[in-house]
Amino acid sequence: MRQEFARYLRTETVGGMVLLGATAIALIWANSPWRDAYTALRDARFGPAALGLDLTVGQWATDGLLAVFFFVVGLELKRELVVGELSSTRRALLPVAAALGGMVVPAGLALLVGRGAPGMDQAWAIPVATDIAFALAVLALAGRSLPATARIFLLGLAVADDLGAIVVIAVVFSAGLHLVALLVAVACAFAYWFLQRRRVRAWWLYVPLAVVMWAAVHEAGIHATIAGVVLGLLTRVKADPDEDDAPAVRLEHRLQPWSAGLCVPVFALFAAGVPLGAQALRTVVTDPVPQAVVVGLLVGKVVGIFGVTALVMRLVPASRPPGLGRRDMLAVSMLGGVGFTVSLLIAELSLAALPATAEAAKAAILLASAAAALIAAAMLARRRRVHRGAQPPSTSRPDDGCA
Structure with missing residues (x-):
């Protein structure tokens, strides 16, 4: 039973639904008569203060669970x-080119719309991210009849986008680097790489090493989730002749259900609980920072991704994913506007000194991501009907993108 449940959590559709459910609970709870209990739980502190880890529950979800x-x-x-x-x-x-366009254009539009507003010196980074789990879930639900190349393109786009978001977090949101802690983190990373190279499989060595590295990265002034990224990149992905699977495949198989079923939903539970009353919605419409977020996600993402994609396919025709026309690419590009998880994280980091603006930005992320998901689903549903009614490939005309 447990293995079957874990298998379901590995699918994008179920993972996206769990994330959506946690977000709905957070919104209902934060806007209910029990909102004070929500705030008290989110802001409750625990952890060893001597190590600088006396964090709130919300911070543990952001810095700890998101590291997984x-x-x-x-x-x-x-x-x-x-x-x-x-x-x-x-x-x-x-x-990669689409991901780059889907980061540069939203950031540029956000800076243009929110220019001069307090917090925009870092809040421009909020709309650069795409939520891979939620975007793939929408594609799986609404674009079932599209060629498999649609999922491959979206996955490659989202992975490259994640890399860009990781670089932004590491560069923009690192402050006051502590050299000793940074050296400890580097030593832990080297030890992990060495153990991987020596084909060591003892979990009781890796787990303490990962915990120490996480704490060192946190203390060094770099966002602690970067520790998870570095360790993931140092893990072997090619199996030896005597191995059934490489360590990366085994770890991903074991940790994906925990990530999708616990870590990301708990983060969403404590990050997405923002007020959505009349005053909050009025702020989203009138405040330049949430306006910048909405424009960046709903307009910047689709313009950046589809514009660069069309340009690259025109310059390098062989790069076009087989079976996908321009309108298919436009529908998939719309999914890039589903910011969600990483956008919420960047909103917390960039607007930590402006709590009211951060809440408005989070509301903007949720509204824009929901709108992008609904628009993309409608576009994908239309393309699904087109593909279902298409003639067999042997007798049909090549897709020139005009269908």
Whole structure:
């Protein structure tokens, strides 16, 4: 029974639904008569203060549980870079270029819309992220009849986008680096790499090493989730002749259900609990920061991803995913506007000194992500009907993108 439940949690559809359920609970709870209990639980502190780890429940969810999520992201990223869709220049060209366009254009539009507003010096990064789990869940539900290349393109795009978001978090949101802690983190990373190289499989060595590295990265002034990414990237992804699966595959298989079923939903539970009353919604419409977030996610993402995709496919026709026309690519590009998890994280980091603006930005993320998901689902449903009614490939005309 437990194995069957874990298998369901590994699917994008179920993982996306669990995430959506946690977000709904957070919104209902935070806007109910029991909202004070929600705030008290989120802000309750625990942990060893002597180590600088006397954190709130919300911070433990953001810094601790999301480190597991980012470790899984690091594993997937390493696998895609070494043996997957991003392992060759030809296959990586389109999704990487699309991800770059889907980061630069939203950031630029956000800066343009929110120019001069307090907090925009870092809040421009909020709309650069795409939630891979939720986007793939929408594609799985609404785009079932689309060619498999649609999922491959979206996965490659989201993985490259995750890498870009990780770089933004590491560079923009690192402050006051502590050299000793940073050296400890580097030593832990080297030890992990050495153990991987020596084919050591003792979990009782890896777990304490990962915990120490996480704490050192946190103390060094770098966001602690980066520790998960680094360890994921240092994990072997090619199996030896005497192995059934590489360590990265085994770890991803074991940790994906925990990431999808616990870590990300608990983070969403404590990050997405924002007030959605008339005053909050009025702030989303009138405040330049949430306006910038909405424009970045709903307009910037689709313009950046689809614009760069169309340009690359025109310049390099061989990069076009087989079976996908321009309208298919436009529908998939719309899914890029589903920011959600990483966007909520960046909102917390970038607007920590402006709590009211952070709450408005989170509300904007939720509204824009929901709108992007609904619009993309409608577009994908239309494309699904087109593909279902298409003639067999042997007799049909090539898709020129005009269907």
